[in-house]
Amino acid sequence: MSIDWKTYDPTPFYDELIAQRGRPRPAAKVLTDYLAGLDDEEIRARKKAAELAIIEMGISFTVYSEGENIDRAWPFDIVPRIIPLSEWRGIERGLTQRLKALNLFIEDLYNAQRIVRDKVLPEYVLAQSKNFREQCRGFSPPLGVWAHICGSDLVRDGDGTIYVLEDNLRVPSGVSYMIENRHVTKRVFPELFENTSILPVDEYPAQLFDMLAALSPRPQDYPTVVVLTPGIFNSAYFEHSYLAQRMGAQLVEGADLVVGEDDCVYMRTIDGLEQVDVIYRRIDDEFIDPEAFRPDSMLGVPGLMRAWRAGKVAIANAPGAGVADDKVVYAFVPDMIRYYLDEEPIIPNVPTWLCADKKSREHVIANLEHLVVKPANESGGYGMLVGPHSTKKQRTEFARLIRKDPRNYIAQPTLALSVAPTLCDEGLEPRHIDLRPFILQGVRTDVTPGGLTRVAMRRGSLVVNSSQGGGSKDTWIVDEEN
Amino acid sequence: MLSRVAERLYWMARYIERAENSARMVIAYHQLSLDMPRNTQLSWKGLVDVSGMEELFEERYQREDDRNCVKFLVADTWNPGSILSSLRSARENVRTTRDLIPTEGWEVVNELYLFARDNIDQGIAKRGRHEFLSEIVQRCQTLTGLMAGCMSHDAAYDFIRLGHNIERADMTTRQIDIGAERLLERRDETPEPYDGLLWTSILRSQSAFQMYRQHVKRRVGGPDVVRYLMQDGDFPRSVAYALSRSATALARLPRNEVPLRLAMEARRHVLDADVAKLIAKDGLHEFMDRLQQEIGTLHEAIATHWFPHAEAA
Numbered sequence: 001m002s003i004d005w006k007t008y009d010p011t012p013f014y015d016e017l018i019a020q021r022g023r024p025r026p027a028a029k030v031l032t033d034y035l036a037g038l039d040d041e042e043i044r045a046r047k048k049a050a051e052l053a054i055i056e057m058g059i060s061f062t063v064y065s066e067g068e069n070i071d072r073a074w075p076f077d078i079v080p081r082i083i084p085l086s087e088w089r090g091i092e093r094g095l096t097q098r099l100k101a102l103n104l105f106i107e108d109l110y111n112a113q114r115i116v117r118d119k120v121l122p123e124y125v126l127a128q129s130k131n132f133r134e135q136c137r138g139f140s141p142p143l144g145v146w147a148h149i150c151g152s153d154l155v156r157d158g159d160g161t162i163y164v165l166e167d168n169l170r171v172p173s174g175v176s177y178m179i180e181n182r183h184v185t186k187r188v189f190p191e192l193f194e195n196t197s198i199l200p201v202d203e204y205p206a207q208l209f210d211m212l213a214a215l216s217p218r219p220q221d222y223p224t225v226v227v228l229t230p231g232i233f234n235s236a237y238f239e240h241s242y243l244a245q246r247m248g249a250q251l252v253e254g255a256d257l258v259v260g261e262d263d264c265v266y267m268r269t270i271d272g273l274e275q276v277d278v279i280y281r282r283i284d285d286e287f288i289d290p291e292a293f294r295p296d297s298m299l300g301v302p303g304l305m306r307a308w309r310a311g312k313v314a315i316a317n318a319p320g321a322g323v324a325d326d327k328v329v330y331a332f333v334p335d336m337i338r339y340y341l342d343e344e345p346i347i348p349n350v351p352t353w354l355c356a357d358k359k360s361r362e363h364v365i366a367n368l369e370h371l372v373v374k375p376a377n378e379s380g381g382y383g384m385l386v387g388p389h390s391t392k393k394q395r396t397e398f399a400r401l402i403r404k405d406p407r408n409y410i411a412q413p414t415l416a417l418s419v420a421p422t423l424c425d426e427g428l429e430p431r432h433i434d435l436r437p438f439i440l441q442g443v444r445t446d447v448t449p450g451g452l453t454r455v456a457m458r459r460g461s462l463v464v465n466s467s468q469g470g471g472s473k474d475t476w477i478v479d480e481e482n
Numbered sequence: 483m484l485s486r487v488a489e490r491l492y493w494m495a496r497y498i499e500r501a502e503n504s505a506r507m508v509i510a511y512h513q514l515s516l517d518m519p520r521n522t523q524l525s526w527k528g529l530v531d532v533s534g535m536e537e538l539f540e541e542r543y544q545r546e547d548d549r550n551c552v553k554f555l556v557a558d559t560w561n562p563g564s565i566l567s568s569l570r571s572a573r574e575n576v577r578t579t580r581d582l583i584p585t586e587g588w589e590v591v592n593e594l595y596l597f598a599r600d601n602i603d604q605g606i607a608k609r610g611r612h613e614f615l616s617e618i619v620q621r622c623q624t625l626t627g628l629m630a631g632c633m634s635h636d637a638a639y640d641f642i643r644l645g646h647n648i649e650r651a652d653m654t655t656r657q658i659d660i661g662a663e664r665l666l667e668r669r670d671e672t673p674e675p676y677d678g679l680l681w682t683s684i685l686r687s688q689s690a691f692q693m694y695r696q697h698v699k700r701r702v703g704g705p706d707v708v709r710y711l712m713q714d715g716d717f718p719r720s721v722a723y724a725l726s727r728s729a730t731a732l733a734r735l736p737r738n739e740v741p742l743r744l745a746m747e748a749r750r751h752v753l754d755a756d757v758a759k760l761i762a763k764d765g766l767h768e769f770m771d772r773l774q775q776e777i778g779t780l781h782e783a784i785a786t787h788w789f790p791h792a793e794a795a
Contacts, residue, residue, distance in 0.1 A: 232578050241581040251581050255790065256484050268485040270637060270788045271736045 002040045003428050005032055010430040014158050014418040016081050027084040027478040030196045034189075035079070035428075046188050047423060050078045053184045075471035076181060077422045078188055081433060081453040085199070085479040091154070091162060091437070092447045094346030097337060099150050099439045102167060102324045104340040106146040109323055110136045120339045121332055124356060128407045129323055130377045131170075133285060135292050135305055136320035142215055145441050147324065148316040149208070149280075151175070154347070154435045154451075158416035163350045165434065167333070169317060169325040171282045175204060175438045176239040177472055178452040179246075185474040197482040199449035204438070205246035208280075211442035212247075215314035216277040223277035225249045226267065228257070230283050230299045240282050249280070259303030263310040278314045279304075285319050327376045327410045328354055355402050355409040364411040365402060368395040371411040373402070386462060388414055417462055420473065422455055432456045434464050435475065450475035483637045487579055489789040491638055494575035495645025498591075501568040502622035503653045503688075504555055505615040507532065510686035512611055515548065517679055526551035532653075532660045533563050549606065556605040556615075565618060566602060569595045583642075584632040587625060594621040640731040644784065647731070651724035651748075652777050654711055657687055658721075659770035662708050681707050688719045708766070709757040721773070725749035728780070741783040748776040 006022045017028040024032040038046070054076055083091075108115050109132070115121045126132060151172025153165040182201050186193060209225065216223030229240035231253050244251035256267050257276065266273035281288060287297040292305035307313045323329065331352040334345040353360040353371075364371060373385040385398045402409045419430035437451030453473040454464035464470040507529060515524050527546040530539045535554075538561055543550040558564045562571070573595040580588050598618060604610035605618075626646070633639050661684045681702045685691040694702065694710050697717075714720040718727075729745040732738050751773065760766045785791075 245581040250484060252484060253486065256486050268790050270483050270485055270488050 002038065002043065003035045005036060008421060008428055008430070010419050010421075012158070013416055013430060013432075014156055014160050015430060016083070016156070016418055016420040016433065017079075018421065025082070025084075027480050028082045031080065031082065031192060031476075034192055043423070046078055050076060050184050050188045053187050054180075075457060076184060077431075077455055077457075077471055077473045078185070079421050079423055079428070080185060080474040080476045081420045081435075082476045082478050083435075083450065085477050085481075088449070088477045090346060094164075095150075095152055095437055095439050095447050096445045097341065097343060097346055098152065098164065098167070098333060099147065099441050099445065101333065101337040101340050102150070102169065103145050103147055103441060105329075105336045106318075106321055106324050107140060107144045108340075110139060110146075110320060115336070115339060118339070120335050121329075124407065125328055125332070129326055129329070131285070131320075131322035131326055133320035133323070136318070139309055141318045142217075142314060143442065146318040146321040148211060148215070148318075148441055150439045150441070151436045151451075152439065154437065155350070155415055156418035158418075160418075162347060163415070164333070164347050165350055166327065166330060167325060168436075170284060170322040171236075171317070172436070172438065173236040173239050173282075174436050174452040174454075175448070176242040178438070178448065178450070178475070179204060180242075181452070181472060181474040196476070197479040199477040199479065201449055203446075204448055205243060207440055207446045208243065209247040209249065211440045211446075212249075212278045212280055212314075212316055214442050215316060217311055217314060218275075218277055220277075224267075224275060225278045225280065226252045226257075226276050228252055228254070228279050228281040228283055228288075228301075230254075230287070234282070236282065243280075252276075254283070254297075254299045254301050257301040257304070259301060259307045263303075263307045263312045265301070265304065265307045265313040276313060278316065280316050285322055288315075288319060325377075327352075327374050328356070328407065331410065350412045350415065353411045355406040355411065360411075361402065361406055364409075365399045368398060370414060372414050373398055373409055373411045376408045376410060386414065389462075414462075420453070420455070422457070422473070424457075424459075429459065431459070432462050432464070433473070449477045485788055485790040487582060487638070488641045489785075490575040490579045491582065491641045492645040492784070492789075494572050494579070494591075495642040496649040497568040497572035497575065498622050498625060499646045499649035500563060500653070501565045501572070502619050503649070504533070504563070504565050504568070505618040505622075506689055507657070507687040508552060508555060509612060509615045509619075510683045512552075512608075512615075513686065514679060514683040528660055529555055532656045533561075534656065535561055535563055548608075552611070553606050557602045565605070566598055569598050569618075579638075582638045584628055586632070587628055590621060590625045590628060594618070594625070597621070637735060640734050641788075643731040644728055647724040647728040648777065648781060648784075650719055651721050651728070652774070654688060654719060654721050654724065655770055655773050655777065657684060658708055658711055659767060659774070661687070662704070662766070678702050685711070690717060690719060693717050705758045705761050708761065712752055712755065712757065722749055722752045725752060732784075735788070737787060741780060741787055744776070744780045744783050748773065748780060751776065 005018065005024065008018065009021050010018055017024055017032060019025050105115065109126065116123055116126055147169040149172060151168040151174060154162050155165045156162050179201055212225050213223050225247065227240055227244040227249050229237060229251060231237065241251050250267065252267055258266050258268065258273070260266055265276045265279070267276050283299050286293045288300040289302060289304040290297045290300050291302045305319060308315050308319065330349065331354055334349050337343055337345045353364050355361045355364055364373065368385065369387045369390065371387045375383045385394060417432040417434065420433050421428045422431040433453050433455050435451050435453050438448045440446045453475045455471045455473055456462055456464045457471045511526070511529055518524050525546070526548050530536055530551050533555060539554050542560060543554065554561055554564065556565045559567055561567060573591050576583065576588050576591045601614055604614040629639065629642055678701070681704065682691055685694050685702065685707060688711060690711060694707070698706055698710055700706055710717065710720065712721045715722060717723060725745055725748050729742060729749060732742040732745055755769060760769050
């Protein structure tokens with residue numbers, strides 16, 4: 001299994017570490033040389049060490065199986081993915097620009113709706129948006145920020161261009177794995193950190209806490225910040241408890257909170273009721289308040305929306321922020337950037353056909369075998385059609401679905417997603433990857449240096465979601481000048 | 483600290499303590515059964531009575547033999563107090579409080595439950611029973627030690643201590659009540675030479691034999707054993723000791739007036755009891771019964787004071 005870069009061949013794809021067979025990219029040279037110097041046994045030992053570290057550190061995600069939920073060890077590939085700092089600076093600016101525009105958009109949508117009046121966003125998009133919340137109309141949260149935490153998925157196409165594939169503005173997850181991946185890599189390859197200057201990723205929980213604390217409606221030094229989780233059965237529970245722990249915040253469930261007559265939110269503690277200032281919620285809008293949304297929700301807190309609108313508590317992300325987390329709205333983000341910021345988008349969107357448009361729809365249906373079709377409001381890679389990997393039956397079914405509810409579907413060309421060398425049973429092989437950086441917007445905007453690189457572990461697969469067999473890699477932003 | 487979390491930690495500790503105590507008790511009884519002469523009938527049902535689950539047992543089993551009783555206490559998932567059920571409940575409680583106890587704590591509990599589940603047949607069979615149960619005791623101790631040594635002794639820890647000690651006090655009173663009381667009643671029927679063995683077994687159920695020998699320095703016998711298990715001020719599994727440790731934990735918690743007073747009262751009643759007199763006048767059972775109720779009331783007070791209920795905002 002020892003590594004010979006001369007036999008590693010990523011063609012026809014863009015490889016993140018290798019420019020062409022036998023020639024690493026400059027930022028990756030230290031790593032590739034190092035790996036080539038390890039023999040079989042050493043590589044196996046590193047892999048084993050990583051697996052052990054993951055189990056010891058209790059990094060897991062939850063899957064449902066046989067009616068019991070089980071923590072699975074996080075699938076991790078030891079070979080890091082590398083992005084040169086010079087390229088990263090541009091991406092960082094692009095992500096900051098994008099989230100700024102998205103927040104202006106959400107604020108506009110719940111208030112004046114200028115963008116609709118000026119016909120930049122067609123009225124039907126708003127009218128049929130599933131995540132637009134009437135309950136938020138006419139409200140403006142502190143700083144005008146709705147989406148405080150955003151996880152945008154980036155992909156690189158065959159020619160090396162980076163695109164934004166989607167923006168996750170509801171309850172994006174994965175950041176804990178980004179941090180833990182680094183801890184594992186430090187244990188496995190400590191030598192490499194001596195000779196390469198890699199941007200640290202540990203700051204995130206502190207930045208998150210500062211951002212959240214600054215939202216506190218009560219001006220004070222130590223606001224009470226809580227993480228609201230749907231509970232142990234949620235697949236991201238590990239992350240909820242991880243972030244709470246790292247921030248020194250309380251991890252609460254809906255039943256721990258209560259809204260008082262005074263519209264303040266309190267948590268039930270052994271000292272009695274204690275006021276809560278900021279809620280980092282990891283529960284979808286529809287479930288946060290049975291009084292305002294789904295009355296059958298057992299996860300939420302009755303009266304929470306009332307407290308939020310009264311300005312007695314801050315909620316991140318704000319209820320209703322998901323309106324911009326819609327694959328149809330996504331298609332308009334470049335226009336938003338021009339409209340609100342009067343700037344050109346720094347990171348392009350993947351070209352997108354909106355099935356609501358008649359001409360596009362016919363084009364999409366005629367070319368299903370070449371396209372990726374996605375429902376507008378799903379996440380986790382569910383309910384999509386990957387044209388080149390589909391059967392005739394699936395395509396017929398999707399044509400029917402699209403005609404039935406055109407607003408709910410978009411299509412994009414199948415990108416030749418970039419690959420990165422990944423340690424598989426057969427040795428080092430190219431596997432498709434994407435990248436989810438996390439962006440925090442509060443008083444200031446912070447972008448994680450890198451993000452979570454997700455890997456489609458199966459050969460040829462493009463699906464990187466952990467719920468569907470994806471794994472992950474540590475992501476290095478490498479400063480080549482130092 | 484969240485009320486929900488306090489409740490989960492308290493119960494986690496109680497379940498771990500319950501599993502450990504049950505394991506010790508079955509080990510002790512198992513040893514005893516091997517020593518007793520063939521013609522003596524040793525009733526395993528006594529163990530079921532200690533657990534307070536006689537009704538459930540009778541519903542589920544026909545015969546009160548060794549195998550059924552041990553199965554009920556060790557492996558029966560219908561019995562919420564069985565070792566396996568207790569460990570499962572402890573694990574569920576830790577899963578949801580992982581952010582508060584040391585990371586290794588979760589690993590120990592998780593592995594402990596999986597070990598018990600995967601090797602449960604060993605616990606029921608006569609061969610392997612001792613190893614299996616000893617392993618359970620050891621791993622429970624590992625967890626307790628880990629929390630004592632690696633966790634801030636804050637409110638979270640106080641609720642854990644409380645859970646351990648209330649469960650201990652509860653279990654020891656049951657063992658004295660059922661075990662000793664029966665033994666004292668049946669004194670005439672049991673052949674004299676085995677008396678000592680039976681009392682020893684009761685001590686062993688609390689791992690108290692060695693400490694008893696060191697501190698009491700007398701032949702193992704009725705009133706001394708009861709007095710030791712109830713009133714000894716230094717033995718960590720005596721009722722008085724468990725109650726005073728509960729009081730120490732309670733004293734550190736907010737809004738503690740009622741539960742603290744109840745714990746102190748119960749402790750005082752235990753220390754004031756004249757054991758020899760109670761035994762001589764057949765008053766031991768009645769006394770233990772009252773003490774059980776006091777511990778129950780104490781638990782209730784803890785629950786209403788600190789655990790989540792429909793508390794008006």
